[in-house]
Amino acid sequence: MGTVLLEELSFSSALTHAVVLRDLRQYEVTSPAVVVNMGGSDAFIGHGQSAALPAFSSTILHGGFITGELLAVLSVETVQNGEQQARELGWADFYGAEPGQPVLLRSAQDTIGTVLLDPALVLRQPGLAPGEKAFTLKANLWFSPAGTNCGIHNRHDFIEVHTQISGLGRMQKFTSQDHASLYEDQLLSPGNTNPVPFCLEREGTFIYPWHQYRADTDCIWLALEYHLS
Structure with a gap:
């Protein structure tokens, strides 16, 4: 099987231990972990019989083997006092300390x-000419407490997907910057990634509908950003 190099990510902590595995021929998972396929082709998971883990998807493994081009493996932890822990780790307050703003760390x-x-x-965009392009991949974690609407927005200059690490949350889509205009919920429990990036590519940029993350319980999630190089 050879030596596997685990690259620990800077945000790895007691909240979740997070590593990256590259060009992986085979690696054994021995404790519950969220496995995320961050590459552009199928990874494979299993125990005796392998199954595809498509690009931009994830699962929780309790054992077995994984193979793939680029994977993240994050430990499954029982998180208590998540906001306090995140603040003690120095996570940034996205909205600052202004009264009335959501807690988004x-x-x-x-x-x-x-x-x-x-x-x-x-x-999955009809009419877009096929062809590979190079993207720079960036990753970080977020935390919000139960009942938080994290902010409706529609601007990104990158492709983004979210993987749930702990708690129950959702990605929501809207027709305007108004909660009453909600038209879709994508539910996220630990180990889930929102199924398809919901942006369109137009002339080198990416167009999103109005959308937000909502934390139904205290939540930690992984954000993956693919920036066109």
Whole structure:
């Protein structure tokens, strides 16, 4: 099987131990872990019989083996006093300390490297010419307490997906910057990634509908950002 190099991410902590595995021929998972396929092709997971873990998807493994181009493995922890722990770790208050703003805490961000993706396949976008492009992948964790609406927005200059690490949350889509205009919920429990990045590529940028993350319980989630190089 050979030596496997585990790259610990800067935001790895008692909240969740987080590592990256590259060009992995085989690695054994021995304790519950969220496994995220961050690459542009299928990874494979299993125990005796392997199954595909598609690009931009994730699962929880309690054992077995994983193989793939670029994977993140994050420990499954029982998180208590998550906000206090995140603040003690120095996570930034995204909205600052202004009264009335949501509690949205962000860990340090790591640049993981370059990933080749075909936006026509990744975004399931009809009419987009096929072809691989290079993206710079960045990753960080977020925390919000139960009942938090994290902010409706529609601006990103990158492709983004979210993987739930602890708690229950959701990605929500809206027709305007108004909670009453909600038209879709994508429910996220630990180990889930929102199924397809919901942006369109237009002339080198990415267009999103109005959307937000909502924390139904205290939540920690992983954000993956793919920036067009």
